[in-house]
Amino acid sequence: AAFAGRFRQSKFKHVFGKGAKREFCYDNIRVTKSSWDSTFCAVNPKYIAIITDAAGGGAFMVLAHDQYGRVERDPPLVAGHKAAVLDVQWCPHDDEFIASASEDCTAKVWRILPESFSDGNLTESYRDLVAHNRRVGLVVWHPSAYMVLLTAGADNKVLIWNVEEEEVMKEIEFPDNVLSCSFNWVGSMFVCSCKDKVTRVVNARTGEFVAEEKLHEGTKPQQVLFLRDGRVFSTGFSRMSERQWGLWNGSTLEPIDKQELDNSNGVLFPFYDPDVNLLYLVGKGDSVIRYFEVTEDAPYVHFLNVFQSSEPQRGMGWMPKRGLDVSSCEISRLYKLHQKGLCEPISFTVPRKSELFQDDLYPDTCAESYALTAEEWLQGKDAEPVLSPVRPDAASAADIAAAKAKKRVPEKRPKKSAASAAADKGDRADVPANHLLANSNSSDSTAAATVAADPADTSALESRVADLEATVQNLTSLVESMRDSMAQLTSECEQLRATRVG
Structure with a gap:
């Protein structure tokens, strides 16, 4: 049985990673020294956001992808928070908007335009989300509803916001601090891990706890995420402080599989590609990236390979499929933050001899548009994320289809005066x-x-x-x-x- 699993057929078994040359990296970045367990980096097809050290408040840097090389000594920052920024996430439905969470007990949403930094730091936010009593450590966007944001704070509360109205749609109390959170594919439920070592599946509209289970015995932080098919994947630690990953039933949290990985002590952050069911495990302080393929049949999680480097990683960002170079069969790209202030893009590629577009590697992916408004979601409607073709010559057709559904696509620019x-x-x-x-x-x-x-x-x-x-x-x-x-x-x-x- 072991040999049958080892020699199974998979188009991803030869995936390899390669770091960018130094001239295509971003250097001289003062990456935050915060001990908070976050990836400190967020990426979309337009920009890279990196949480930085800032005197007298909290800030993060936004770079366009073509701004390679050394960053200037005092670059313009997004600097509206009064205390350290702990988490940042780009809106999946509009590449101009980014949410940030801070120790100043607030979350903010910012609009990033080409001219945003023409006069120096950006200090005026698009929306201020003020309702937590203690630090806000987590922001998570809804996968299909526009401007719906989840925030988790050290006050043991999870708030779900209508960002446009700066209004809390749902407040959910937890027994302890929420450390990790992920919506399911349609956004009707979310799974979260807490400081009390219990993972909970929660109905996002009612706040009801659908399932509660202790997935890992260790006291160190756990990370959880919903897979596209409704199963839950987790990383954590055993009672003997060995790192583990686990696969669980998404409705009951009953175990499907759990394996020990190694004895390192860094928190494992999973990055998930829902289009092809690939998982990338990134350990804070590690110098390796492990990647796996998830299937419906046993043994469920198949190890593919390891990307090995010499420098440990301080943080990591994940590029959505819309921003990849499909002409070179690139299936994912991670942005590694080094301890010494370097941001290095790492490209993962499937080797193919043909120069034609490889349809089997690129099923339809999440588009930069939304399926529901915040009001529709609150009224009980569920919808899968809007998908669009990855094929380059199909982009124009997708744009036309999006234009026809006017209410599904946010206005990108103000009208001319x-x-x-x-x-x-x-x-x-x-x-x-x-x-x-x-x-x-x-x-x-x-x-x-x-x-x-x-x-x-x-x-x-x-x-x-x-x-x-x-x-x-x-x-x-x-x-x-x-x-x-x-x-x-x-x-x-x-x-x-x-x-x-x-």
Whole structure:
């Protein structure tokens, strides 16, 4: 039976991880020295957020993905909290919004725009969520309802917010401090681990405890998450302080499987890919990342491989599938925070010879849109997250479909002011509205004059050409990296053969 499990068929058994070159990392970051058990980093397709040390209050840094290299000595920060920031999470339905939790007893939601840091630090939040009596250590977004946020505080309370209204929709009391929390796939329930070593499955609307169980005997913090199929995965410690992971029934918390991992003492943070059921276990202070595949059949959790590095990790961020490079068969990307202030992207790739899009690796993934409003969710409606194709040429079709369901997609930018609209109209007053239709057979010189009358089109084309050139350069560097990896693997294989012959 052991050999049958070892040689099972899986398209992910050859997944390998590779850290980015130094010139594509982010350096000189003053990562927070807080002892709070958090990942200290959050990533979406637009930005990287990292909790930093800040004198006289709490702050975190936001970097665009193309801001490689050394960060300036005093970079602009998101600095509205009065005490240390403990957790940050990007909104899954709008890449501009991020929630933060702090020791100042508040949670805040911020809107990050390209011009947000033009005048220095960002200190004005989008919404202030004030209701906890003690520090707030955890923020978790609802998977399918727009602007619904869960916060957990040291006052032993979990609050579920309508962020737009700054209103608490549900307050749930717990016997002890909540340390970890995760919604199920439709957001009707959540599972949480508490300081009293008991894990609870909770009805998110009524606050009823559906199940309570002690999953791990150790006193150190546990981490829990709901899998897409409704099962619960946990990490924790045995009575002898050995690190463990466990798989449990999501309705009753009855055990399905539990295994010991090692004797290290760092908290294990699980990162889960619901599209392909892969799990990545990251231990704080470790220098390895273990990854597993979860299936419905025994032995349920299959070890795939280990990414080994020389530097221990202080924190870790997870890129959503929408931000990956599918042209190189990248299936996940983690952002590792080093102890010395470096943020290193680590790409996990399935080796494939074909350069075509690999449909079997990329099922539909969560889109940047929502299925429910906060009011609909509170009234009892449940819905799975909105999914969209990962295939690059399918993005336009997904955008059209999202545009048709107007209420499902939040407004991205404020409308132009009347003065701006009038100025735009004046700029084009000398070009008739039916110019292009009436002159479909005009000469090349007339066409050139039309382009000149609207320089925005020319600018857009030039920008597009520049983006394509940058993409080609990135692809070239990726191919070179793959060649280096293949050469290294070939060398290692030859060494192994020589060792066995000897």
